[in-house]
Amino acid sequence: xxxxxxxxxxxxxxxxxxxxxxxxxxxxxxxxxxxxxxxxxxxxxxxxxxxxxxxxxxxxxxxxxxxxxxxxxxxxxxxxxxxxxxxxxxxxxxxxxxxxxxxxxxxxxxxxxxx
Amino acid sequence: xxxxxxxxxxxxxxxxxxxxxxxxxxxxxxxxxxxxxxxxxxxxxxxxxxxxxxxxxxxxxxxxxxxxxxxxxxxxxxxxxxxxxxxxxxxxxxxxxxxxxxxxxxxxxxxxxxxx
Numbered sequence: 110x111x112x113x114x115x116x117x118x119x120x121x122x123x124x125x126x127x128x129x130x131x132x133x134x135x136x137x138x139x140x141x142x143x144x145x146x147x148x149x150x151x152x153x154x155x156x157x158x159x160x161x162x163x164x165x166x167x168x169x170x171x172x173x174x175x176x177x178x179x180x181x182x183x184x185x186x187x188x189x190x191x192x193x194x195x196x197x198x199x200x201x202x203x204x205x206x207x208x209x210x211x212x213x214x215x216x217x218x219x220x221x222x223x224x
Numbered sequence: 225x226x227x228x229x230x231x232x233x234x235x236x237x238x239x240x241x242x243x244x245x246x247x248x249x250x251x252x253x254x255x256x257x258x259x260x261x262x263x264x265x266x267x268x269x270x271x272x273x274x275x276x277x278x279x280x281x282x283x284x285x286x287x288x289x290x291x292x293x294x295x296x297x298x299x300x301x302x303x304x305x306x307x308x309x310x311x312x313x314x315x316x317x318x319x320x321x322x323x324x325x326x327x328x329x330x331x332x333x334x335x336x337x338x339x340x
Contacts, residue, residue: 113266142326152312154267154331200266209280210257210318210329214266 111136113203115215122191123223129176130186130218132201140206143177145186148217149197157199160184162206188220196222228253228317228332236338237305245300245335247315255279255320256298257329258290261312273298274320302337310339 113134122128134143145157160168160177167175172189188195201215229248237243249256255274259267269282273292287303296317302309313336316329 144328146331151333152336153333154314154316156328156330159328202266204326206326209272209274210255210320210326211269211272211280211282212257212259212267212316212329213269216264216266 111138111203111205111213113201113213113215115201115218117218118216119219119221121221121223122188124191124193126191127187127189128191128220130188130199130201130220132184132186132215134182134184134201134203136182136203136205138205142204142206143175143184144202144204144212145173145175145184146200146202146214147195147197148200154200158186191222193222193224196220228315228330230313230315230332230335232335233333234336234338236340239305239307239339241305242301242303243305243337245302245313245315245337247298247300247317247332249296249298249317250330253317253319253330254296255318255329256292256296257316257318258298258300259314259316260284260309261314261334262308263311267314270300305339307339310337312336 143160176185198217202212257272258270261267271281276292292298312334315332318329319327
């Protein structure tokens with residue numbers, strides 16, 4: 110079974126600074142997807158960024174980028190130029206590439222932005 | 225184009241009762257997944273429907289059941305409610321798969337269920 114671990118229950122960062130959220134996962138599969146989702150107090154889960162395991166290049170989306178280390182089974186999220194609107198719970202998630210679309214989530218990291 | 229919607233927003237039920245939660249998929253999406261998110265936890269996969277057929281199930285008892293309709297909207301039914309069923313229930317829809325490419329899931333705002 111696949112597992113996803115987020116070892117930082119809470120993180121805080123000064124506005125405009127950079128913060129990195131950690132995620133490790135365990136799987137015996139070689140082909141899969143990894144995601145970071147953001148869940149603000151409104152509760153709606155929003156996709157931040159997606160990484161295909163077969164791609165060596167790290168994904169980037171504007172101020173968000175990942176550091177994907179397949180051998181180490183590590184998938185961290187870097188948020189640059191942090192903004193007040195980035196405050197939320199961040200969840201790392203795993204999905205097999207083939208088969209159904211079941212997402213396996215970590216327990217989340219609560220990110221606070223300090224003005 | 226409307227996003228994923230869920231109803232109701234909040235619900236309070238008594239232990240032993242039955243509940244039905246509803247989800248309307250994003251336009252054109254044929255795949256719906258349901259997740260349970262207990263307080264302070266990440267979402268847990270309940271099951272998924274693809275074109276009205278169940279396409280995978282998580283570690284949930286049979287009293288959790290579902291349906292997907294021809295318009296791809298979906299229902300989650302929970303019988304014999306227990307206190308531990310209190311949680312946020314999230315629905316997510318997607319376009320499924322096209323060849324080797326698998327599309328992202330888009331989540332609704334959830335239904336907060338409280339069992340007393």
